[in-house]
Amino acid sequence: xxxxxxxxxxxxxxxxxxxxxxxxxxxxxxxxxxxxxxxxxxxxxxxxxxxxxxxxxxxxxxxxxxxxxxxxxxxxxxxxxxxxxxxxxxxxxxxxxxxxxxxxxxxxxxxxxxxxxxxxxxxxxxxxxxxxxxxxxxxxxxxxxxxxxxxxxxxxxxxxxxxxxxxxxxxxxxxxxxxxxxxxxxxxxxxxxxxxxxxxxxxxxxxxxxxxxxxxxxxxxxxxxxxxxxxxxxxxxxxxxxxxxxxxxxxxxxxxxxxxxxxxxxxxxxxxxxxxxxxxxxxxxxxxxxxxxxxxxxxxxxxxxxxxxxxxxxxxxxxxxxxxxxxxxxxxxxxxxxxxxxxxxxxxxxxxxxxxxxxxxxxxxxxxxxxxxxxxxxxxxxxxxxxxxxxxxxxxxxxxxxxxxxxxxxxxxxxxxxxxxxxxxxxxxxxxxxxxxxxxxxxxxxxxxxxxxxxxxxxxxxxxxxxxxxxxxxxxxxxxxxxxxxxxxxxxxxxxxxxxxxxxxxxxxxxxxxxxxxxxxxxxxxxxxxxxxxxxxxxxxxxxxxxxxxxxxxxxxxxxxxxxxxxxxxxxxxxxx
RNA sequence: GCGCCCAUAGCUCAACUGGAUAGAGCACUUGACUUCGGAUCAAGGGGUUGUGGGUUCGAGUCCUGCUGGGCGCGCCA
Numbered sequence: 001x002x003x004x005x006x007x008x009x010x011x012x013x014x015x016x017x018x019x020x021x022x023x024x025x026x027x028x029x030x031x032x033x034x035x036x037x038x039x040x041x042x043x044x045x046x047x048x049x050x051x052x053x054x055x056x057x058x059x060x061x062x063x064x065x066x067x068x069x070x071x072x073x074x075x076x077x078x079x080x081x082x083x084x085x086x087x088x089x090x091x092x093x094x095x096x097x098x099x100x101x102x103x104x105x106x107x108x109x110x111x112x113x114x115x116x117x118x119x120x121x122x123x124x125x126x127x128x129x130x131x132x133x134x135x136x137x138x139x140x141x142x143x144x145x146x147x148x149x150x151x152x153x154x155x156x157x158x159x160x161x162x163x164x165x166x167x168x169x170x171x172x173x174x175x176x177x178x179x180x181x182x183x184x185x186x187x188x189x190x191x192x193x194x195x196x197x198x199x200x201x202x203x204x205x206x207x208x209x210x211x212x213x214x215x216x217x218x219x220x221x222x223x224x225x226x227x228x229x230x231x232x233x234x235x236x237x238x239x240x241x242x243x244x245x246x247x248x249x250x251x252x253x254x255x256x257x258x259x260x261x262x263x264x265x266x267x268x269x270x271x272x273x274x275x276x277x278x279x280x281x282x283x284x285x286x287x288x289x290x291x292x293x294x295x296x297x298x299x300x301x302x303x304x305x306x307x308x309x310x311x312x313x314x315x316x317x318x319x320x321x322x323x324x325x326x327x328x329x330x331x332x333x334x335x336x337x338x339x340x341x342x343x344x345x346x347x348x349x350x351x352x353x354x355x356x357x358x359x360x361x362x363x364x365x366x367x368x369x370x371x372x373x374x375x376x377x378x379x380x381x382x383x384x385x386x387x388x389x390x391x392x393x394x395x396x397x398x399x400x401x402x403x404x405x406x407x408x409x410x411x412x413x414x415x416x417x418x419x420x421x422x423x424x425x426x427x428x429x430x431x432x433x434x435x436x437x438x439x440x441x442x443x444x445x446x447x448x449x450x451x452x453x454x455x456x457x458x459x460x461x462x463x464x465x466x467x468x469x470x471x472x473x474x475x476x477x478x479x480x481x482x483x484x485x486x487x488x489x490x491x492x493x494x495x496x497x498x499x500x501x502x503x504x505x506x507x508x509x510x511x512x513x514x515x516x517x518x519x520x521x522x523x524x525x526x527x528x529x530x531x532x533x534x535x536x537x538x539x540x541x542x543x544x545x546x547x548x549x550x551x552x553x554x555x556x557x558x559x560x561x562x563x564x565x566x567x568x569x570x571x572x573x574x575x576x577x
Numbered sequence: 578g579c580g581c582c583c584a585u586a587g588c589u590c591a592a593c594u595g596g597a598u599a600g601a602g603c604a605c606u607u608g609a610c611u612u613c614g615g616a617u618c619a620a621g622g623g624g625u626u627g628u629g630g631g632u633u634c635g636a637g638u639c640c641u642g643c644u645g646g647g648c649g650c651g652c653c654a
């Protein structure tokens with residue numbers, strides 16, 4: 001990576017200036033930021049360190065910048081002090097050497113080492129197994145998958161997991177819904193349950209069970225039949241979800257059952273541990289987790305919303321139910337709350353399996369759970385920073401210019417499979433990635449086909465295919481007469497392209513640190529654009545032997561870069577289109 | 578009522594986490610190949626970054642008031 005080299009040069013220059021008595025000693029030296037200036041005439045990298053030091057040094061920023069710039073000795077970096085900034089320009093020789101470096105790295109180009117081989121997990125998808133995977137889950141899955149790719153490219157050993165919420169009353173309601181559809185498929189007039197799941201997917205599952213299993217569940221006691229059918233239904237839903245994930249190009253290492261946390265006894269074990277710490281309290285017949293053991297503030301069902309902050313706006317300790325009372329939940333298996341399972345699950349991830357970080361990808365409807373999860377992490381004394389939650393904003397679905405409120409129970413949710421039928425995996429993934437997770441975006445199904453043809457993903461893939469074709473042609477027609485010439489680049493389009501290529505590891509680092517994958521599409525488009533410009537302005541065929549070689553090498557380095565960023569996004573890098 | 582998030586070009590979004598003249602795509606206007614893939618390239622119009630204050634050398638970015646929107650605050654899942 002280039003950035004650390006610049007950083008090192010700045011540090012050395014400051015030290016050198018201090019030895020020369022031209023700068024005072026700064027105790028402590030503030031963090032030095034090396035950034036890419038927006039304006040190309042400001043160079044390849046820049047730092048504002050002089051502006052930051054001006055106050056403590058009691059010198060003008062201009063003077064400090066000039067002093068530091070004077071002490072930059074690296075031959076690769078040309079330093080210039082302007083307006084208190086220090087701008088750096090990479091020498092053409094250095095840029096040429098970097099092209100060779102990229103080619104040497106090959107498929108590993110762009111990878112960095114933040115993890116040192118540590119185990120990391122990304123848990124994503126994890127939609128309730130009460131229906132097929134929907135559009136909202138699509139955003140979750142693609143974001144999670146790309147974060148996993150990024151950690152894998154950052155020196156982590158990455159584990160991908162889907163959490164199957166196969167416990168609780170929702171499964172009973174789902175079972176009742178499937179049972180009704182099953183009975184209807186067999187010609188009976190069975191009504192759907194209150195708050196049932198009305199989607200076509202649930203109806204399909206009812207039909208499948210009717211076909212495979214016949215009438216045998218009609219002869220069982222109702223509760224028993226529903227339990228059995230719920231189990232079969234969940235399995236069928238998960239089968240379909242797995243097929244959808246395969247279409248999306250996502251490979252999970254594990255599907256983790258919520259129920260297993262209680263079957264293994266880990267759930268109760270964790271509650272006992274927290275109880276010993278005095279953090280589990282009984283209240284109105286239910287068991288509560290109280291972050292600091294303070295009395296339960298409220299549980300009155302007719303009360304206003306329970307405040308989460310006090311009058312001064314300070315966050316109140318987290319309190320939440322872990323075990324429902326027998327009055328509310330007569331069935332023992334429906335007593336543990338989601339939150340109770342989350343406690344055991346977090347422990348299982350971080351302590352039993354050693355994932356650090358364990359990253360959760362959650363929709364914005366789970367934002368209230370984030371503070372709770374962090375409180376649990378503290379209570380269980382999980383290592384600081386081992387739990388990280390990414391919250392993404394919902395997708396607004398438009399049908400014919402009208403907003404549609406999607407709901408699994410209502411049965412009007414748009415399925416991933418249906419969208420994939422329309423536009424394919426690459427376009428779908430690109431759409432899901434191109435926006436910051438903090439932005440809610442609208443998905444207009446009427447404009448889908450029309451907009452799909454203009455999807456920037458094709459522009460990026462086209463560049464890749466074009467380079468492949470270019471290389472093949474160069475070989476076939478014997479363009480390269482001299483493969484030993486030293487690389488030399490002078491054309492602005494060449495230099496601009498090389499500079500952009502060199503940013504790849506920085507982009508990987510940025511995504512790894514911010515957990516925001518939308519930087520890849522932006523970057524990939526920039527690379528493709530600069531390549532097109534280079535391609536237009538710098539002819540290869542017919543140039544001098546050393547130029548042909550240098551430009552083909554640059555094209556190859558571009559292909560490696562595009563292939564890598566496409567791979568990070570989980571997109572195909574076609575050789576022909 | 579309280580909390581989290583969002584508001585940037587006609588539309589969809591960026592802006593490397595406080596830097597220098599806020600950038601792309603789409604749409605619109607105009608131009609460019611008898612040579613490497615036209616799914617391309619070049620040029621142009623389009624902005625008081627919702628709004629009022631504040632912090633500082635410097636704010637789309639941080640704090641704060643307001644406006645509009647999304648989500649949440651349950652012994653739902």
